Amino acid sequence: MKNMAVPPALILVLTLVLTACVQAPVRSMPTGAESAWQARQATLAAVSAWALAGRIAAHNGAAMEGAIGGAAISVNAILHWAQQADDYSIDVIAPFGQAMRLEGRDGGVVARLPDGRQISAANPDVLLYESTGLRLPMSSLRFWVRGMPAPTSVVHKALDDAGRPLWLEQSGWRVEFLRYTQVNGLDLPDKLVITQPPMHLRLVVDRWDL
Numbered sequence: 052m053k054n055m056a057v058p059p060a061l062i063l064v065l066t067l068v069l070t071a072c073v074q075a076p077v078r079s080m081p082t083g084a085e086s087a088w089q090a091r092q093a094t095l096a097a098v099s100a101w102a103l104a105g106r107i108a109a110h111n112g113a114a115m116e117g118a119i120g121g122a123a124i125s126v127n128a129i130l131h132w133a134q135q136a137d138d139y140s141i142d143v144i145a146p147f148g149q150a151m152r153l154e155g156r157d158g159g160v161v162a163r164l165p166d167g168r169q170i171s172a173a174n175p176d177v178l179l180y181e182s183t184g185l186r187l188p189m190s191s192l193r194f195w196v197r198g199m200p201a202p203t204s205v206v207h208k209a210l211d212d213a214g215r216p217l218w219l220e221q222s223g224w225r226v227e228f229l230r231y232t233q234v235n236g237l238d239l240p241d242k243l244v245i246t247q248p249p250m251h252l253r254l255v256v257d258r259w260d261l
Contacts, residue, residue, distance in 0.1 A: 087214025094237060095199050098261055102133040103196065105241075105256040107143070109185055112249030124184045130254070134193060151182065153189075186250055188224060195219065195226045196254065198240050213238070223247050234259040 110125040131142040141153040149165040153175060160175045162182045172178040175189035191201035198216055200206035207220040215238055219226045230242035241256040 084210040084212055084214050087212075088208075088210050088216075089214075091214050091238075092199060095197050098197075098237075099136045100134065100261075101197070102260040103130070103256050104132075104258045105130050105254055107252060107254050109187070109250075109252045111185060112251060126183065126185065132196075139193065153178065187245075187252060188222065191221060191224070192245070195245065196240065196243065196256070198228060198231075198238075232256070232259065235261050237261070 106128070107130050108125075108127050111123055126143075127146060129142075129144040131140075131144070133140045137155070139153070139155045142150055143153075144150045145165075151165060152163040154161050154163070155175060159171060159173055160178050162170045162172075162178050164170065164182060170178060170182055172181065176187065179189055180186050188201075191203070194201045200208070200219055200221055204222045209217040211217055215231060216226075216228050218228065224245060224247045227244045227246075228240045228242075229244060230240070231238040232241040233239075239256075239259050241259070243252075243254045245252040245254070
């Protein structure tokens with residue numbers, strides 16, 4: 052039987068094809084939890100209007116400069132939060148009925164204090180500290196309460212099988228999601244613990260409205 056010679060051009064083409072197959076990068080596909088996480092984030096981001104009612108317990112675990120007797124700051128209060136896109140209204144009601152309201156509009160925020168005074172600032176984090184002495188990342192909290200990372204910094208996370216965060220870490224803060232509740236077919240956190248020593252915040256959500 053006569054051997055057939057393979058044209059050099061064909062050998063070159065086959066060599067290039069085989070080399071490309073060997074060197075092609077393998078793309079890692081998202082895990083089931085990661086895929087569910089990405090789908091959840093897209094759904095949550097589409098919800099621009101929401102409200103919650105709940106209870107907070109916050110303390111800084113350290114003495115406030117100038118505080119009487121050097122006592123640590125501790126706050127236990129009822130919380131009502133209504134968000135419409137970037138605008139928000141947050142009522143913090145103390146056990147004896149004293150209330151403070153934070154209102155965010157047009158890139159600024161105003162605090163209406165129980166004694167009738169008003170304090171304004173460009174940043175809600177700064178305003179909360181000036182009015183209460185507590186350092187809390189209010190700018191990020193609006194995302195964390197929904198089980199989302201804030202878009203301003205790198206996030207580390209752990210997920211459950213449904214793609215819900217068990218915890219998030221951002222900008223030195225750790226957010227633990229202890230429980231979820233279903234609202235209009237969407238799982239939302241209803242018990243969270245947020246810490247950055249010495250700051251500690253516990254939030255229990257009694258009602259979500261979407």
